[in-house]
Amino acid sequence: xxxxQIVLAERxxxxxxxxxxxxxxxxxxxxxxxxxxxxKNLFLSIDPAMRGWVSVxxxxxxxxxxxxxxxxxxxxxxxxxxxxxxxxxxxxxxxxGWQEYCIxxxxxxxxxxxxxxxxxxxxxxxxxxxxxxxxxxxxENGEIKKGDTVVISxxxxxxxxxxxxxxKLTGCIVIGLTGSDEKxxxxxxxxxxxxALNYKTCNDLEAAIKELAPNGVxxxxxxxxxxxxxxxxxxxAMHARAIQVGTAAIDxxxxxxxxxxxxxxxxxxxxxxxxxxxxxHYDKFTEALTQLATWYNQGQLNYRESITYGLENAPTAxxxxxxxxxxxxxxxxxxxxxx
Amino acid sequence: xxxxQIVLAERxxxxxxxxxxxxxxxxxxxxxxxxxxxxKNLFLSIDPAMRGWVSVxxxxxxxxxxxxxxxxxxxxxxxxxxxxxxxxxxxxxxxxGWQEYCIxxxxxxxxxxxxxxxxxxxxxxxxxxxxxxxxxxxxENGEIKKGDTVVISxxxxxxxxxxxxxxKLTGCIVIGLTGSDEKxxxxxxxxxxxxALNYKTCNDLEAAIKELAPNGVxxxxxxxxxxxxxxxxxxxAMHARAIQVGTAAIDxxxxxxxxxxxxxxxxxxxxxxxxxxxxxHYDKFTEALTQLATWYNQGQLNYRESITYGLENAPTAxxxxxxxxxxxxxxxxxxxxxx
Numbered sequence: 001x002x003x004x005q006i007v008l009a010e011r012x013x014x015x016x017x018x019x020x021x022x023x024x025x026x027x028x029x030x031x032x033x034x035x036x037x038x039x040k041n042l043f044l045s046i047d048p049a050m051r052g053w054v055s056v057x058x059x060x061x062x063x064x065x066x067x068x069x070x071x072x073x074x075x076x077x078x079x080x081x082x083x084x085x086x087x088x089x090x091x092x093x094x095x096x097g098w099q100e101y102c103i104x105x106x107x108x109x110x111x112x113x114x115x116x117x118x119x120x121x122x123x124x125x126x127x128x129x130x131x132x133x134x135x136x137x138x139x140e141n142g143e144i145k146k147g148d149t150v151v152i153s154x155x156x157x158x159x160x161x162x163x164x165x166x167x168k169l170t171g172c173i174v175i176g177l178t179g180s181d182e183k184x185x186x187x188x189x190x191x192x193x194x195x196a197l198n199y200k201t202c203n204d205l206e207a208a209i210k211e212l213a214p215n216g217v218x219x220x221x222x223x224x225x226x227x228x229x230x231x232x233x234x235x236x237a238m239h240a241r242a243i244q245v246g247t248a249a250i251d252x253x254x255x256x257x258x259x260x261x262x263x264x265x266x267x268x269x270x271x272x273x274x275x276x277x278x279x280x281h282y283d284k285f286t287e288a289l290t291q292l293a294t295w296y297n298q299g300q301l302n303y304r305e306s307i308t309y310g311l312e313n314a315p316t317a318x319x320x321x322x323x324x325x326x327x328x329x330x331x332x333x334x335x336x337x338x339x
Numbered sequence: 340x341x342x343x344q345i346v347l348a349e350r351x352x353x354x355x356x357x358x359x360x361x362x363x364x365x366x367x368x369x370x371x372x373x374x375x376x377x378x379k380n381l382f383l384s385i386d387p388a389m390r391g392w393v394s395v396x397x398x399x400x401x402x403x404x405x406x407x408x409x410x411x412x413x414x415x416x417x418x419x420x421x422x423x424x425x426x427x428x429x430x431x432x433x434x435x436g437w438q439e440y441c442i443x444x445x446x447x448x449x450x451x452x453x454x455x456x457x458x459x460x461x462x463x464x465x466x467x468x469x470x471x472x473x474x475x476x477x478x479e480n481g482e483i484k485k486g487d488t489v490v491i492s493x494x495x496x497x498x499x500x501x502x503x504x505x506x507k508l509t510g511c512i513v514i515g516l517t518g519s520d521e522k523x524x525x526x527x528x529x530x531x532x533x534x535a536l537n538y539k540t541c542n543d544l545e546a547a548i549k550e551l552a553p554n555g556v557x558x559x560x561x562x563x564x565x566x567x568x569x570x571x572x573x574x575x576a577m578h579a580r581a582i583q584v585g586t587a588a589i590d591x592x593x594x595x596x597x598x599x600x601x602x603x604x605x606x607x608x609x610x611x612x613x614x615x616x617x618x619x620h621y622d623k624f625t626e627a628l629t630q631l632a633t634w635y636n637q638g639q640l641n642y643r644e645s646i647t648y649g650l651e652n653a654p655t656a657x658x659x660x661x662x663x664x665x666x667x668x669x670x671x672x673x674x675x676x677x678x
Contacts, residue, residue, distance in 0.1 A: 222602075247606060257599075257600050258599055259597060261564060261565075263568070263583050264586055264595070267616070268614065272612075272613045273611075273613070274610065275605040275609040277609055
């Protein structure tokens, strides 16, 4: 059986794009080894974290090797099984990579999906890592509660838009920071933010936030780092929580960029600053997914998908992600569910 | 009755010294108003935080005004009382300022001292704010436990030396960072640090710490900020805790100095960075003071005092504190207990 793949051809400096990947075709057996499953990918997730996965910089996963299939989370269907817990036709979520088929040991972070909970593609976004990231980062690291003022950077993005809505559902005052007037409008009109600011055109972002949050910001959900975060730190209230969920505004950490020191704010305001990686929260996924699906099915979570068809378009879709043009969660549809 | 005082004459830019203060003599009544007490200062505490108290920068207490008595914590004896809970002769701890006598409302953070627990002067150091700071910062923010590797900056100082000993008593591997070879020797010989490094002469502090802590540093008790902290962040282990207890290495925060961004470490290593101010922990002082006094009386806490006699020497002692020359907790003895 033929398996189309996209492999890392060259390690990018900065933003990865089509020039760093190449196509490959391999032969695989349909029947997997004992204890494993063969899955057929339906949807691939295109994620900001992928830039880190192909870099040699310090990260929470080892870098993808040159010549290796590009790492990617995906939703797939089991097409052959040698594992007693998995049946042909099961929907699964896992790190199946940029390829048509994947033979894998389900112990490697594979999760079965319940297609009755919500459409399976949402397992790559709102009822998946994006929703889980927003949920645990806000409730566990951010300790959000009713009445808190919450600032969210990349406010209209896949994670940020869910975070904004969860904060609103919790009774917070929510301010979004985003990079275009179109996204500002999405924040307030579609995602229910109380306020949204375009950090690219705002003359004094710090002053603008202080005006919107006269008593200070209690929780900062930070997906950007860099100068956007620099504008938020001086607005934080006593005992505020800042959560580092991503660093999308920093092109490279080699060498480490410089910026204003935050230690004085951290000390005098007794801030809690913490890093968040969703893999740490695997044990508590079920509770959160049930809550997210409930909100989604009640129409309380506005969630957009931007679907590009064809495995071969994954590298281009990844490059476009960093241009900030995408509206909603970027997916690649690899195969129709009924193929 | 005459009351000698030292008042803030001029707001310093940077390090405060004798030129910023002036002497003043006022007349006061011995008998305090209803609900208040009159105390006679015995010992004044000379603290790094005082630089912040006389600056206009953002802080956790309002700045001392020009012409006002310099703020200072002190140990004193009650010499007259109009408060039912306080008797003449009681020892008390409070913000009594750089003066001979203070008339105060005990509700303003005054604590009664038990002279049988430990010598009353220790209430300004090891069995007082320094010990309490070390205790709560390590156990609450730092969540220290047996086997952790702990790095302490200003390792031989009033707070750092207690922190190092508490970490050792808890079964940690403890590395001290300090600014002279004499203090390095004090760290390992008197305070029981496993290792100590002179950050002024060490060619590559980061590499030196990594060699001493091959599995990474679990807890960073940071009293300095600046380039010393910059060397420690890359050595932190997954899920490490960094506690901002002070920022002694930064001369001024106006304008905010720049340094390497830490967001990537915070994110990928899921660090917890938090600010610590002892005033937040007032409700739990008794438990901690009892534990600290027990260790002290068992000879398990090595604690030095550096006592300068005479109220008039307080400004000079404060300036010298920032030169890093003092060995142990700097006190001013204002009056003999038997005067």
